[in-house]
Amino acid sequence: MILEIADIRIQAGRQAEFEDAIRHGIATVLSTSKGFIGARVQHGIESPERYVLMIEWATLEDHTEGFRGSPLFTAWRAIVGPFFDGPPNVEHFVAV
């Protein structure tokens, strides 16, 4: 199992809209991708425009090849991308 951590900055003042959008995107798009195990969204206290999205995937390739190479990625970015203030910082991790 692999953890994707996406560090996201959104445009100021759009928190409520973004939270609705990301919930919708997870429920209708992300969670339908092969190898998706679960997702959590965390909202910054010190940095109110910062969100951390953590997604568990069965394998690294389920994210980097399966999801990113599918039409689901385009659908996902159409839902959440309009709120981004720059590209998210995305890396993958394994539990210690």
Place this chain on the structure above:
Amino acid sequence: MILEIADIRIQAGRQAEFEDAIRHGIATVLSTSKGFIGARVQHGIESPERYVLMIEWATLEDHTEGFRGSPLFTAWRAIVGPFFDGPPNVEHFVAV
């Protein structure tokens, strides 16, 4: 409940030592602090010197005042600090 996310860079090549140290520090120091609920350590795939430590605290103050203001913080930093390559980036989050 609050999630602390600490983004840590360690000195190159010290992964095995650091992983032993952080496991030891969590078990013997961090987990004894008031309000500590749980911790996870994640190791970067793309950035092998990167670790993300996620700690659940009952309240923000359990971390920022209770833990940081106690001798436990000094003990914790003595265990894990020698491996750091610069100060960690630490912020707090609430679940969306």
